[in-house]
Amino acid sequence: MLFNSYGFIFLYLPAVLLGFFWLARVSHAFAAGWLALASLFFYGYWNPAYVGLLLGSVAYNYTFGLWIAKAGVRHDHRRKKHLLIVAIVSNLLLLGYYKYANFFLGNINAVAGTQLTLGEIILPLGISFFTFTQISFLVDAYQGKVKEYSFIHYTLFVTYFPHLIAGPVLHHKDMMPQFAHASTYRFSYENMTVGLTIFFIGLFKKVILADGIAEYVGPVFNAPAAGVQLTFIEAWGGALCYTLQLYFDFSGYSDMAIGLSRMFGVILPLNFHSPYKSVSIIEFWQRWHISLTKYIREYLYTPVTLAGTRMGFGKPALVEILCSLVIPTIAIFLIIGLWHGASWNYVIFGGMHGVLLVINHLWRKRSFWLGDKKAPSGFLARTLGWAMTFASVNLTFVIFRADNMATATAIYKGILGVNGFVMPDAWLFKWGMFGQWLEAHGMAFGATNGLIGGGAINWIWILMLIVLLAPNTQQIMQHYKPALGVPAMSATRLAWRPTFKAAALVWLLGFIAVINLSKQSAFLYFQF
Amino acid sequence: MKPDHKRYVWLMAFCFFCSIVPILVLNLFMVNGSLENKPNTLLASQWQANTQGIVSPPSVLENAFFKLLRLNDRLPDINTVVFGSSTSYGITQEAFPSGMRLYNFSKNANPLGYAIGEAEYLLDHSQNIKWFVIPLDWSIGFIYEEGDPQQVSAADPAMSKTISIEASKATWLQKIQDSLSYPRIAGLFQLLKSIYAAEQKYSAFRQIFLQPSSDEYLCRDGTIAKDFDIQHRNTCTGFRFDGSWTYAGHEQVGNARALIMAATASNSRYTRNLLKTNGEPNPVFLRHLAAIARRAEERGGGAIFVLPPLLVNMENEFLQHPWLGVYLQKTKQGLARWAEQEQLTLLDAGQSERFGCKAEEFIDQHHATAACYNKIFTGFWQNTGEPNMAVGNARLRATQK
Numbered sequence: 001m002l003f004n005s006y007g008f009i010f011l012y013l014p015a016v017l018l019g020f021f022w023l024a025r026v027s028h029a030f031a032a033g034w035l036a037l038a039s040l041f042f043y044g045y046w047n048p049a050y051v052g053l054l055l056g057s058v059a060y061n062y063t064f065g066l067w068i069a070k071a072g073v074r075h076d077h078r079r080k081k082h083l084l085i086v087a088i089v090s091n092l093l094l095l096g097y098y099k100y101a102n103f104f105l106g107n108i109n110a111v112a113g114t115q116l117t118l119g120e121i122i123l124p125l126g127i128s129f130f131t132f133t134q135i136s137f138l139v140d141a142y143q144g145k146v147k148e149y150s151f152i153h154y155t156l157f158v159t160y161f162p163h164l165i166a167g168p169v170l171h172h173k174d175m176m177p178q179f180a181h182a183s184t185y186r187f188s189y190e191n192m193t194v195g196l197t198i199f200f201i202g203l204f205k206k207v208i209l210a211d212g213i214a215e216y217v218g219p220v221f222n223a224p225a226a227g228v229q230l231t232f233i234e235a236w237g238g239a240l241c242y243t244l245q246l247y248f249d250f251s252g253y254s255d256m257a258i259g260l261s262r263m264f265g266v267i268l269p270l271n272f273h274s275p276y277k278s279v280s281i282i283e284f285w286q287r288w289h290i291s292l293t294k295y296i297r298e299y300l301y302t303p304v305t306l307a308g309t310r311m312g313f314g315k316p317a318l319v320e321i322l323c324s325l326v327i328p329t330i331a332i333f334l335i336i337g338l339w340h341g342a343s344w345n346y347v348i349f350g351g352m353h354g355v356l357l358v359i360n361h362l363w364r365k366r367s368f369w370l371g372d373k374k375a376p377s378g379f380l381a382r383t384l385g386w387a388m389t390f391a392s393v394n395l396t397f398v399i400f401r402a403d404n405m406a407t408a409t410a411i412y413k414g415i416l417g418v419n420g421f422v423m424p425d426a427w428l429f430k431w432g433m434f435g436q437w438l439e440a441h442g443m444a445f446g447a448t449n450g451l452i453g454g455g456a457i458n459w460i461w462i463l464m465l466i467v468l469l470a471p472n473t474q475q476i477m478q479h480y481k482p483a484l485g486v487p488a489m490s491a492t493r494l495a496w497r498p499t500f501k502a503a504a505l506v507w508l509l510g511f512i513a514v515i516n517l518s519k520q521s522a523f524l525y526f527q528f
Numbered sequence: 529m530k531p532d533h534k535r536y537v538w539l540m541a542f543c544f545f546c547s548i549v550p551i552l553v554l555n556l557f558m559v560n561g562s563l564e565n566k567p568n569t570l571l572a573s574q575w576q577a578n579t580q581g582i583v584s585p586p587s588v589l590e591n592a593f594f595k596l597l598r599l600n601d602r603l604p605d606i607n608t609v610v611f612g613s614s615t616s617y618g619i620t621q622e623a624f625p626s627g628m629r630l631y632n633f634s635k636n637a638n639p640l641g642y643a644i645g646e647a648e649y650l651l652d653h654s655q656n657i658k659w660f661v662i663p664l665d666w667s668i669g670f671i672y673e674e675g676d677p678q679q680v681s682a683a684d685p686a687m688s689k690t691i692s693i694e695a696s697k698a699t700w701l702q703k704i705q706d707s708l709s710y711p712r713i714a715g716l717f718q719l720l721k722s723i724y725a726a727e728q729k730y731s732a733f734r735q736i737f738l739q740p741s742s743d744e745y746l747c748r749d750g751t752i753a754k755d756f757d758i759q760h761r762n763t764c765t766g767f768r769f770d771g772s773w774t775y776a777g778h779e780q781v782g783n784a785r786a787l788i789m790a791a792t793a794s795n796s797r798y799t800r801n802l803l804k805t806n807g808e809p810n811p812v813f814l815r816h817l818a819a820i821a822r823r824a825e826e827r828g829g830g831a832i833f834v835l836p837p838l839l840v841n842m843e844n845e846f847l848q849h850p851w852l853g854v855y856l857q858k859t860k861q862g863l864a865r866w867a868e869q870e871q872l873t874l875l876d877a878g879q880s881e882r883f884g885c886k887a888e889e890f891i892d893q894h895h896a897t898a899a900c901y902n903k904i905f906t907g908f909w910q911n912t913g914e915p916n917m918a919v920g921n922a923r924l925r926a927t928q929k
Contacts, residue, residue: 006705189533196540426793447851498536507543514548515710 001045003256004207004517012042013260016161020264024185031185032152035264039161043125050124054159057094061087061134062154065141072144084142088135095131098123103342126165128339130158132295137172139299146172153179162261166253168271168291174484175266184265193498194480195262200510201473202255207513209463210248216241216456221401224410228449232421235414237452237460242401243394244463247276250289255473258483269294270483274472276393279385281356282364284393290485296336304328325361330354340400345408349400356392422446430454548708555707555716557737558758566593568740572756573597575741576767581752582774584766586740588636588757591767595635596682598771602631607829608659609633609650610771611643613670615836616663617773620898623905628659632771640670644816645680647831651823653682658829660820663836664809666859666878667894669801671809677816719758736761747776775897781839784887788842791893792849798893799852807855809862818870832873835863837880837896837904840887844879873912877904 001008016038024031044051064087071080098121105116137154140146157175158164178184220238223230230238254272261268275288285293305328312323330351337350395415402408413419421444428435428445439445471492474482478495496502568586573594576583585594599609608630610619616634624630633646643662650657664671706712719736726732735742742755747764755761763777781787791798821831847853860876867874877883880890884907885900 006708007701189537193533193536193540196537424793426789429789429793498533500539503536503539503543507540507547510540510544511547515551515708515713517705517708 001042003253003260004203004513006517009514009517012038013263017263021185021187024187028182028185029152032156032179035161036152036156036159039156039159039164042161043159043164046125047122053124054130057091057130057134058155058158061091061138061158062149062151065137065146065154066149068138068141069144069146069149072142080142084138087138091131091135091138095127097121098127100338100342129164129167129169132169132292133158133171136169136295136299140172148172148176148180150176150180160261160266162257162266163268166257167289168254168257168269169295170269170291171295174269178266186265188265190480191262191265194477194482195259195264197259197496197502197506198255198262198473198477198482199259200506200513201476202252202257202259203513204252204509205248205255206252207516209466210245210252211516213241213248213456213459213463214245216452216459217245217401219451221403221407221411223449223451224407225403228451229419230411230414230451231419231448232414232417233423234449234451235411235419237456239394239398239411239415240460241452241456243276243397244460244467246397246401247467248463251472258473262482267481267484270474270485273474273487274467276390276467277386278389279382281353281360281389281392284389285353285357292336292339296332300335301328301332304332321362326358329358329361333357345399345402345405348405349396352396352399356396420444422448424448424453426453551713551716552704552707554737555712556703558712558716558719568756569594570597571740572754573601575754576769577601579744579752579754580769581744581754582747582764582766582768583753584755584757584760586756588759590636592635592638594767595633595771598767599631599633599682602771603654603656605629606631607656608661609647609657610661611638611647612640612663612836613638613643613665613668614773615665615668615894615896616661616834618775618896618898618901619661619905620768620772620901621770622898623902625909630659630661630770634663634771639673640665640810640813641673641675641677642680644677644813644820646682647820648677648816649680649682651820655827658824658827660824660829660831661834662817662820662831663834664817664863664874665836665894666807666809666856667798667801667836667838669797669804671813671859671863672801672804672807673810673813674805675810676812715759719761722761732761772898775891775895778891780888780897781890781892784839784841784890787839787893788845791839791842792845792852798846802846802852802855802859807858807862809859809866814863814866818866818872821870821872830873832875833863833867835860835874835876835878836894837877837883837885837900839890839893840881840885841879842893844881875904875908880904883907 001012003009016035019034019038020031023034040051040055043054064083068080068083068087071077071083097118101118102121105118108114109116137146137157153176154172156179157170157172160170160175163170217238220230220234221242223234251272257271258268269291271289271291273287273290275284278284278287305324308328309320309324312320315323331354333350333354334347335350336353337346337348340346340349395412398411398415399405399408402411423438423443423445425445425447428439431438435445471494474486475489475492476494476496478486478489478492479497572583572585575581576598585591606629608624608628610616610630610632612634614634614636616632619630619632619634621630640662647660647662650660666672723729723732723736731743736758740756742761744752744754745762747753751764751768753764753766755766757766760766760777765774765777767773790796793799817831817833821833824831843856846856849856860878863874864876866872880896880900883900883904885896885903889897889900891897
């Protein structure tokens, strides 16, 4: 079931809300159970067969979590460690089978010339999210950080429908206390207004902005496979359209997830915080898919980097940098790339970001290495930093979106102007005198493939203005704690209050989105 | 002042209720009339059979079922069928000699592969159909489509009890989705505006929302009309008894130059269609078409293949284009060569200005009205001579040469 569908908005959501708050008057456990069941229905609506897999995974990890905790209480560290290893390995095997088995077999076949196959394996939706969520639970149980072991709350924590399919990656310490808190089960008009507002902002972003610009993405990314050589404008236009589509799709989804959860009185962690305003690639990863970055940092990056630092300690500077920064960063980002999907494109995407992060970290450390006194931080430096960061992200998203390396290469060629800098001939007519002036001054207008027209250009500049100048949802909702972990930010005149004007505006956004729902499409992040 | 969240929630709920519910209810009333609704389509067909008037069927866009009903109703009286898509809507009985009694069986978005299948079906099942008028559209890309022609049944759907009583297949969820979609809502506001502007407002409201069709009314030329569709109520827009479309409620082309510029731009659908196969028509289609002509000649008739008229000077503009012109020449020369080799009748009306058509006789770049088609066929018959019904196509072809 999609958040941006009539069935979800007009049937599922009202029914689940009514059931939840009605049952909460009888028993909090009933209400939590109802929400868990509703979440399983939400999941099963896509493919009922995988509800069993999800439930099995929940029961398995809950049991192992309990055993690990009991072993901890008995100070049986050896057993605790064994249990943790078995549980994590089995989770990774499950994920590996569904998500990566055919990818690895395909590579083995390509290298060894074998014909190994497991047949078609349908990837269960959200398997990366619920696997990672539960691994963190197991690790925390091992470290003695888990305080609550209610099975209903645990099931709800894993299956909770606002996050189940496309995140954020939840941490039990954020969620379990909220499920246990009595105030969660009391209907609150404030939660409802805040939730509705955030949900409709997200719905508008997804249905109108992301889906609006999406129509220009496919033709450009499909063109190389049809033998079309992309012009400079087309390649840049296609790449920018996808970068913006992904932004509004992910941002819209994150808002909807946060808004939906808020209606139930549960505050989700922040997952998306204006990443395209970042002035460095390090900052970008602090703002993009925040819950995943935090997860990776806490459970993978920090331990690996610490180990690397220990290994490199006292060695020559270059070895130290390699051990403490270069190798861990690139390795972790290769894994992040692979997390997005079983394809070399994603691996390369991760590798590119790993390299960019290493460069960024080295740049920051240059004062130490080169004796610089102070990093430039003026407007010009920030603008340059932003431009470089945005261009880098935009370029890496080409390989993220391309179906294969050949397509990505063809688009990169267009971006570099290998196929020429011709402007579409239609623009010469549209631009009138200005077009003629440009032509007279050497600008070439001619036949292009027609993949990026004036419509796409308008979408790009309008959405760029929104990305760069408009306050994000957290800023708009800053008086009402929209999400967990929202950094301190400056006040905005557009801060939301439950006024008549705000209600009318949000209704308008929601209405426009609702009447455009018939063009429903799957969220991009569902595939990950 | 304490923020009033309760008021906000109820205000939002009220706004949604007041905006969504009336739209949903009003559009649901109309959805039945504009999704392909078979019972109402039967009513529309029966009404035209009885009155020979102008009718717009329940779904103007999905009119295949209506056309099939009408074709089967007309089959005993006719000997000529016009196939194809909406580009052929302007072909009327007036454009043909009285001996050729036609039904314009063209349907919205009907590809050439499908039209070939329909012609082959009629050759197999209807002995009295002797003349086959088949458009070869390059501008909308049908001539370039890949694959084999479809196998089609043009059997009378009214004879099948299951079809004749079948209600619309759309589910309630589909209807609700359709009712809340942007195009529907935009259409609803247009209708509400027209009701507001109508002299008899209740009557206008009743005809649109409470009845499956409008009341009967008279067009300027005295023809009776009835609208089962809701898009162009009371404008005499619809199918004539001969199957042609009146285009009465459509706006004529205003700025032809702008349309031509848009058409020849590299991102236009016309350009993209030419690029599909770089101007190479589907040879399988051509083989089937030649076979259709042979079989039609054997029964004393023939086939007339028409390259439909395009907005004045538009094709010329394409032909002068440095590389699109090459592709279009390839199409036109290829078809001419094919017609020559197979001794077929090919009427190339692409450059409509050569036949005296005017920009205002078009609705857009490739939809010509009856006025233009009549000029084209008048010229055609003057060149070829009207077919002698006794000797059939042999004379037509000889005159064409």
